[in-house]
Amino acid sequence: MATQHSRSAARFMMAPAVILLLGWMLVPLIMTLYFSFKRYLPLRGGDLGWTGFDNYVRFVTSSAFWPSVQATLIIVGGTLLITVIFGVLLGILLNQPMWGQGVVRILVIAPFFVMPTVSALVWKNMFMDPVNGLFAHLWKAVGAQPIEWLSDISLFSIVLIVSWQWLPFATLILLTAIQSLDSEQLEAAEMDGAPVLKRFAYITLPHLSRAITIVILIETIFLLSIFAEIFVTTGGAFGSRTLTYLIFQRVLESQNVGLGSAGGVYAIILANIVAIFLMRIVGKNLDA
Amino acid sequence: MGQIKLEQVTKSFGPVEVIPPLDLTIGDGEFTVFVGPSGCGKSTLLRLIAGLEDITSGTIRIDGQDATNVPPAKRGLAMVFQSYALYPHMSVRKNIAFPMRMAGIPEDEQNRRIEAAATALNLTDYLERRPGQLSGGQRQRVAIGRAIVREPAAFLFDEPLSNLDAALRVGMRLEISELHKRLATTMIYVTHDQVEAMTMADKIVVLQAGVIEQVGSPLELYRAPRNVFVAGFIGSPKMNLLSGPEAEKHGVHTIGIRPEHTAISTESGTWEGTVGVAEHLGSDTFLHVQCPQFAEPLTVRASGEFPVQYGDRIFLTPDPAHLHRFDAAGLRIA
Amino acid sequence: MARTVTTNRKIINTAAAWAVGLLIFFPILWTILTSFKTEAVAVADPPVFLAFDWTLDNYRTVLERSNYARFLMNSIIIAGGATLLGLLIAIPAAWSMAFVPSRKTKDILLWMLSTKMLPAVGVLYPIYLIFIRLGLLDTRTGLIIVLMLMNLPIIVWMLYTYFKEIPGEILEAARMDGASLKDEILYVLTPMAIPGIASTMLLNFILAWNEAFWTLNLTAAKAAPLTAFIASYSSPEGLFFAKLSAASTMAIAPILILGWFSQKQLVSGLTFGAVK
Numbered sequence: 037m038a039t040q041h042s043r044s045a046a047r048f049m050m051a052p053a054v055i056l057l058l059g060w061m062l063v064p065l066i067m068t069l070y071f072s073f074k075r076y077l078p079l080r081g082g083d084l085g086w087t088g089f090d091n092y093v094r095f096v097t098s099s100a101f102w103p104s105v106q107a108t109l110i111i112v113g114g115t116l117l118i119t120v121i122f123g124v125l126l127g128i129l130l131n132q133p134m135w136g137q138g139v140v141r142i143l144v145i146a147p148f149f150v151m152p153t154v155s156a157l158v159w160k161n162m163f164m165d166p167v168n169g170l171f172a173h174l175w176k177a178v179g180a181q182p183i184e185w186l187s188d189i190s191l192f193s194i195v196l197i198v199s200w201q202w203l204p205f206a207t208l209i210l211l212t213a214i215q216s217l218d219s220e221q222l223e224a225a226e227m228d229g230a231p232v233l234k235r236f237a238y239i240t241l242p243h244l245s246r247a248i249t250i251v252i253l254i255e256t257i258f259l260l261s262i263f264a265e266i267f268v269t270t271g272g273a274f275g276s277r278t279l280t281y282l283i284f285q286r287v288l289e290s291q292n293v294g295l296g297s298a299g300g301v302y303a304i305i306l307a308n309i310v311a312i313f314l315m316r317i318v319g320k321n322l323d324a
Numbered sequence: 325m326g327q328i329k330l331e332q333v334t335k336s337f338g339p340v341e342v343i344p345p346l347d348l349t350i351g352d353g354e355f356t357v358f359v360g361p362s363g364c365g366k367s368t369l370l371r372l373i374a375g376l377e378d379i380t381s382g383t384i385r386i387d388g389q390d391a392t393n394v395p396p397a398k399r400g401l402a403m404v405f406q407s408y409a410l411y412p413h414m415s416v417r418k419n420i421a422f423p424m425r426m427a428g429i430p431e432d433e434q435n436r437r438i439e440a441a442a443t444a445l446n447l448t449d450y451l452e453r454r455p456g457q458l459s460g461g462q463r464q465r466v467a468i469g470r471a472i473v474r475e476p477a478a479f480l481f482d483e484p485l486s487n488l489d490a491a492l493r494v495g496m497r498l499e500i501s502e503l504h505k506r507l508a509t510t511m512i513y514v515t516h517d518q519v520e521a522m523t524m525a526d527k528i529v530v531l532q533a534g535v536i537e538q539v540g541s542p543l544e545l546y547r548a549p550r551n552v553f554v555a556g557f558i559g560s561p562k563m564n565l566l567s568g569p570e571a572e573k574h575g576v577h578t579i580g581i582r583p584e585h586t587a588i589s590t591e592s593g594t595w596e597g598t599v600g601v602a603e604h605l606g607s608d609t610f611l612h613v614q615c616p617q618f619a620e621p622l623t624v625r626a627s628g629e630f631p632v633q634y635g636d637r638i639f640l641t642p643d644p645a646h647l648h649r650f651d652a653a654g655l656r657i658a
Numbered sequence: 659m660a661r662t663v664t665t666n667r668k669i670i671n672t673a674a675a676w677a678v679g680l681l682i683f684f685p686i687l688w689t690i691l692t693s694f695k696t697e698a699v700a701v702a703d704p705p706v707f708l709a710f711d712w713t714l715d716n717y718r719t720v721l722e723r724s725n726y727a728r729f730l731m732n733s734i735i736i737a738g739g740a741t742l743l744g745l746l747i748a749i750p751a752a753w754s755m756a757f758v759p760s761r762k763t764k765d766i767l768l769w770m771l772s773t774k775m776l777p778a779v780g781v782l783y784p785i786y787l788i789f790i791r792l793g794l795l796d797t798r799t800g801l802i803i804v805l806m807l808m809n810l811p812i813i814v815w816m817l818y819t820y821f822k823e824i825p826g827e828i829l830e831a832a833r834m835d836g837a838s839l840k841d842e843i844l845y846v847l848t849p850m851a852i853p854g855i856a857s858t859m860l861l862n863f864i865l866a867w868n869e870a871f872w873t874l875n876l877t878a879a880k881a882a883p884l885t886a887f888i889a890s891y892s893s894p895e896g897l898f899f900a901k902l903s904a905a906s907t908m909a910i911a912p913i914l915i916l917g918w919f920s921q922k923q924l925v926s927g928l929t930f931g932a933v934k
Contacts, residue, residue, distance in 0.1 A: 043758060043760065045754070045758075046754030046755075046757075046758035046760075047754075049750035049751060049753060049754040050750070050751045050754050050755065050766070052747045052750070052751070053747050053748055053750075053751035053770070053810060053814060054751070054766065054770075056747065056807060056810065057770055057773050057807065057810060057811065060773060060807040060810075061773045061776060063784070063788070064781030064784035064785055064788075065776070065780075065781060067781075067783075067784035067787070067788075068780055068781055068783070068784055071783060071784070126678060129671070129674060129675050129678065130675060132671040132675070133667075133668055133671060134668055134671040134672040134675050135668070135672045136672065136676065137675075139679075140675045140676055140678075140679040141679075141921070142918050142921070143679035143680060143682060143683040144678070144679050144682050144683070145917070145918070145921055146682070146683050146686055146914060146917070147682060147683075147685070147686065148917070149864060149868070149910065149913045149914050149916075149917035150686065150868075150910050150913075150914075151867070151868045151870065151884065151885055151888065151909055151910055151913070152868060152870045152885070153870050153874075153885045153886075153888040153889045154888050154906045154909055154910055155685070157888055157889075157891055157902060157906065158685055158688075158689050158902075158903075158906060159685065161899060161902060162685075162688065162689065162692065162899055162902075162903070163685065168701040168703075168899065170688070170705060173703045173704060173705055176703065177704065200682070200685065203682065204682075208921070257775055260777060261777045261778055261779060261871070263778075263779070263870065263871045263874070264870035264871065264874060264885070264889070267874065267889065268889055280777065280779045283779045283780070283782070284779055284782065284875075287779075287782055287783045287786075288782070288786075288875065293783050296782075296783060297783060300777070300779060300780035300781065300782070300783075301780065303777045303779055303780045304776060304777060304780040306777075307775050307776065307777045307780075308772075308775065310775070311772060311775035314775075315768050315771060315772060318768065318771065319764065319768050374834060376830050376833065376834070395833075396830075396833050396834050397833060397834065397835070397836035397837065397838075398836075401834070402834065402835075403830075403831070403834045405827045405830070405831055406827070407825060407827050409825070409827040409828045409830065409831035410828075410831075411828065411831075411832075411846060411849075411850075412828075412850065413849040413850055414849075422832075422835050422837075422845070423834075423835035423836055426835055426836035426837050426838075426841060427836050470831075470835070474835070474836075
């Protein structure tokens with residue numbers, strides 16, 4: 037059906053998008069790579085020459101590196117755990133027959149649309165503030181000592197905030213996947229004598245495995261680079277400095293561009309490892 | 325007018341030849357059905373006639389004019405698609421009006437034809453609805469309406485009934501046949517269902533692997549199938565095709581006998597066998613009879629209340645006047 | 659066949675779902691309620707839920723702060739501009755990939771997706787530098803370009819998925835009905851594609867509106883949108899919960915409403931069609 041003419045027209049129509057994205061990817065990437073091999077301090081002398089892999093070594097051996105990896109893993113892992121488990125449970129709950137399903141769905145989805153800076157600020161002040169926050173009132177009401185959420189258990193608090201933001205995403209996708217499960221399969225299993233929990237373990241969960249994988253991969257990519265939530269709540273203090281935040285501090289706060297760029301290369305590599313798995317799944321879906 | 329003539333038409337997708345050189349003439353006003361198993365090339369053939377696919381070589385003539393390189397819109401043909409292909413964003417009225425709008429027909433003439441088509445197809449109450457609000461049968465009628473108003477030289481139908489349930493299918497079959505009688509316009513109809521072919525066609529074209537196996541009226545095909553394939557494809561239940569020693573007695577490779585051309589007796593006959601499953605349809609009973617000399621059970625038709633049970637002994641006698649004989653290549657021996 | 663459920667079971671389901679739904683929604687609800695309180699009531703212990711004197715003072719105060727309108731304007735211009743520009747570039751691309759696919763189409767789509775995976779922080783300084791050189795730092799134009807590029811893969815993907823769903827038979831029917839290529843695009847394709855384009859626009863507007871890395875790092879006073887305005891509340895002085903709530907409510911309300919409209923498209927849009 038496609039003629040030679042329409043093919044060249046198609047190429048012409050695709051060109052702007054392809055060229056722009058190519059530039060958006062390559063130019064900064066090459067610059068980051070370039071800076072990562074330089075000693076480059078814009079405020080203290082600028083370009084001080086090549087240093088080989090020095091920045092890469094220094095970034096990894098700095099005392100801030102391993103704590104930041106740990107903080108990153110806790111935030112990403114904790115959020116994933118909470119959103120996937122509660123996402124499955126919520127998905128199943130919302131799939132049950134009930135009154136006002138549409139309204140509940142809207143209530144559950146709402147946090148996803150809240151600006152990250154807003155959600156961080158609201159949680160930080162109105163809930164987690166140790167004096168005036170709602171949690172403090174609650175703790176006092178039961179006679180307990182209010183918790184200093186963002187300084188004493190900063191990582192847990194951030195996981196809580198981020199999970200609140202991402203639970204709707206996980207729920208929505210898992211609910212969609214649950215709805216696509218053929219109810220006759222479950223009824224067949226019921227006829228075969230499988231009790232509720234076995235039906236969940238042998239039918240529902242395997243059916244959800246692909247959706248869960250996708251939730252994990254997409255969330256990981258976004259969570260690895262969460263920024264506003266930390267910027268607003270702790271500013272990286274109290275052990276909540278993630279890899280992303282550490283790189284941000286190196287580049288913009290201490291203006292050590294070479295060192296920050298080396299960190300950036302690490303972040304790019306990390307994200308690409310996750311991305312490869314995601315692309316495989318999406319790619320397979322394209323063939324179908 | 326609507327005479328369509330294919331001369332040495334071929335179609336290849338890359339290196340795969342789906343239609344080897346093919347000649348066919350469809351007369352003006354004829355209801356022609358292309359029938360064959362799925363993948364036999366019948367839909368491709370229809371799309372070649374429509375102009376939705378380019379032919380690889382050969383000539384298509386419509387009313388004597390060479391239409392080979394004429395774009396689909398200019399061939400004066402209308403098509404009803406399997407999925408109906410209604411425009412979901414337009415009301416029924418606008419769907420039906422679309423081809424006329426494209427042809428620049430004046431609005432009052434458009435409205436006149438829409439009203440006429442809607443009345444004929446029982447769509448008057450639905451003209452302002454969207455296709456999404458209609459049932460399968462109604463959508464089908466809208467698709468037909470969209471084809472009618474163009475007053476085309478010929479109608480092309482691509483398995484139009486395959487998305488309807490059984491009861492609706494029978495009804496629509498009648499409606500389309502009636503439409504043909506009323507309009508007397510050439511129609512080409514593609515189906516894999518031989519019942520549709522037998523009941524609707526003036527002329528059936530049986531296709532297999534892109535090759536025309538036989539062309540003829542339904543009864544010609546029923547009475548004298550040109551080969552084993554047509555013999556097995558036309559008629560319901562299928563003709564019993566038997567080979568081996570019993571066929572050799574008739575001096576041929578294969579003999580064929582239809583279920584309705586076999587006499588049944590509980591006392592004596594040519595072949596002796598055991599009754600297997602009996603299908604009681606009320607008017608008829610179809611018996612599946614296992615005879616020791618044949619690998620496959622034979623299907624035979626008995627009267628509606630023929631008193632036999634599973635496992636009974638039974639005797640069958642084929643009617644020699646209706647015995648079909650085929651040679652080793654599967655071709656009919658007259 | 660869906661099974662009929664006993665009323666009791668349905669009551670339990672309803673109660674549980676509503677309880678969880680309200681719990682998840684509570685922080686938003688609390689913010690909206692607090693925005694109508696006085697600062698004193700806002701921090702009252704025990705907390706006051708509904709029985710307070712409702713006031714619009716906070717909204718008045720926030721709106722009177724001369725700069726609020728400018729932040730809002732920046733948000734609208736930046737998110738709107740990035741979305742429209744993105745659509746302008748993505749529609750022809752997605753169109754040709756869906757209707758004139760070649761063997762490379764799949765690879766191009768996946769590659770586009772892969773650019774979305776690039777962590778922003780990894781390229782922060784180069785972008786920063788380029789922005790300084792081109793005079794784009796703290797300009798709306800600069801942010802429109804960056805946010806457009808960030809969301810371009812999502813836009814292309816969503817449109818591609820929608821265009822793909824338009825069945826080929828309908829285009830063939832139009833051709834049989836005598837439509838020229840122009841008629842086909844004007845009367846059949848475009849009307850069928852508009853719902854898809856609209857939901858793509860909606861979702862990407864939301865994503866651009868909420869983006870909080872580039873908007874925080876590439877703006878200062880002039881071009882800062884609401885994300886930055888809200889972030890400026892992070893080191894407060896005195897009683898400010900009610901005003902913070904009013905500002906927050908105004909920042910999220912339009913998006914919550916748009917979001918509810920787009921929730922159906924959200925899943926396939928955010929998973930690149932992998933979950934439907």
